[in-house]
Amino acid sequence: MTGAAERIQEMLRTFEEQAAKATQLQSAVQDMRGTATSDDRSITVSVAPSGAVLDLQLAPNAVRKQAHELQQQIMDAIRRATTNAAEQMNETVAPILGDRFSEFEEAFNAQTSVMKPREDGSSRPPKSGPDEDEDFGSDSFLR
Template sequence: MALDDAFQQSMRRFEEQAAAAAGLRERIGELKGSARNTDGSVTVTVAPSGAVLGLALTPAAMNRSHTQLTQEILGTIRAATQQAAAQVEEVVRPAVGDAYYEQFQAALRAHAPAVQPLGPTPPPEPAALPQPGAAPVRKPRPPVEDDGDFSDETIYGGPR
């Protein structure tokens, strides 16, 4: 009888832990980081994974060069991602404890390798851009192979 009681108790603990983990996963899924650049012209919302969920630009954002705007957007994405990471820590660390939180972070880093942010990229070469008013360049179609099904002949055997 004692073995059955111990088993039942272990099963209850397991079910409680599974329910707690499911609740934690749901809470993490609801988290979002949001940031705005210094003048408020760029706003970004991200998921804890860093996936961009929203990007809003005000007309003031259009007063920048394409390079400046790119940098503002990327910087705002980084700030929103840091906010999302802080929210994840706020939710997860109390639930799993300090030691397990470090393991949780290590597991996350293992599945999402660190990347260096990109700087401004050069624009495409002018020759690669279509010229205004120029006819589009079309690739020639590959030749049609004869598949031997006589589709180029009439039902009487002669050419169409």
């Protein structure tokens, strides 16, 4: 075989291996869910590996809580379920990707870092400063 034909054969072999891995990954991840339940078992959350909430179940005693307490427990359950899903993902994907797993993990973690709790424990975004009120007294918005 000539050098060009060998390179083409190698490229085809590499492509076929990658396609097989992609199919294997897709079937492994398709039904994967992370689940977490609150300590008092009143809240159960299921999430996709991406962190998307797939299911939220509230027991009757959950709605008797103060709104802030319920909010915090739901957010905590979502975080724990997301961690659970990420652990499952890592355990499933690492053997399939082999030495390319670190690249996958880096890209995946960049996407899911949004779910990390704030340092102050709050789940609310910080309040913005006051709006700048401009004087358009000359009936024009142009400066």
